[in-house]
Amino acid sequence: MAVDPPAPSAAGAPQPAPEPVAFDITVKVRRFDPDVSDQHYWQDFTVSVFATDRILDALHKIKWEQDGSLTFRRSCGHGICGSDAMRINGKNRLACKTLVKDLNTKKPITVEAIKGLTVKKDLVVDMEPFMAAYRKIKPFLITHSPEPTRERLQDAEDRARFDDTTKCILCAACTTSCPVFWTDEQYFGPAAIVNAHRFIFDSRDEGGPERLQILNQAEGAWRCRTTFNCTDACPRGIQVTEAIQQVKRAMMFGIDDAT
Ligand code: SF4
Ligand code: FES
DSSP states (O other): OOOOOBBOOTTTTTTOOOOOOOOOEEEEEEEOOOOOOOEEEEEEEEEEEOOOOHHHHHHHHIIIITTTTOOOOOSSSSSSOOEEEEEEETTEGGGOOGGGGGGGTTTTTEEESSSSOOOTTTEEOOOOOHHHHHTTTOOOOOOOOOOEEEEEEEHHHHHHHTTTTGOOOOOOOGGGGGHHHHHHEEEESOOOOOOOHHHOTTOOOHHHHHHHHHHTSSSGGGGGGOOOOHHHHHHTOHHHHHHHHHHHHHHOOGGGGGG
C-alpha cells in the first residue's frame, strides 16, 4: 500500500519530528533492608525521564545514578521473563511494560513489592511459595499410553482450547493480586491453576485427572472467589478467571464438557 509522505510546511519542506523533552518525576519506592532495620519505609527519588521511558528505566536511573543499594529483579526488559512484576501506583504491573506517559506524573509514582509473598529486600520477594504451587500441579506433559511411532498430532480446534494459558510467563502478578492468596499463602493461586489448565485441556496430555484431583483439595481451585483481580493484573492479557472457571467445570462435568 502506498504511504503518504510527511505533510510539507508552508515553505514546502517536510516538518522534522519534535525533539523529545526530558522532565522530572518523583518515584516513591517502598524500601526494606533486613540487614539495617525490620521496618519498611518510603523513599522519594527525583528522576529525569522521557515520556516514553519505562518505569524500569526510572528504576535503573535511580540504581545507577543515585542509590546502588536499590534492589529489584529484571532480566529481559521486554515482558518475556516475568521477573519484574511489582505494584506501581497500587496495581500489579511489569516495570518493563509500564510507560511513564501512561501514568499521572503530576503526583509521585509509587513502586512497591508485590503483596502476599515475603519481601527479601526492597522490591524483591521470596518466590518459593509461588514456585512450589506451580510444581505441585505437574507442569509438564504426562502420558500413560504406549509411545506412538510418530509425533503426537493435534488439530487446530484442540490446540485452541488451551491457547490462552500457554502465554503465561510466571510473573506472579495474578497470584499476588488475589485477596484469597494475601490471607492464605497455602492457596495454589491463579498462576498455578492457569498452568494446570494449559495441560489439563491439552488433548495430548493424559495427566488431567491427576491435576484435577490435586486442585480439588481444600487449598485448590474452589478457594477462588472470582474477584477478577487476577485477570486485570495479567500483563499477558490471559483470561485468568475464565481459565479457573473452566478448571472448576472440568472437576464437576469432566474435561471434555468444561469448555
Ligand atoms: S497468568 Fe498472567 S499474571 Fe499470572 S503468572 Fe501468568 S502471565 Fe503472570
Ligand atoms: S524484565 Fe522480563 S518481563 Fe520485565
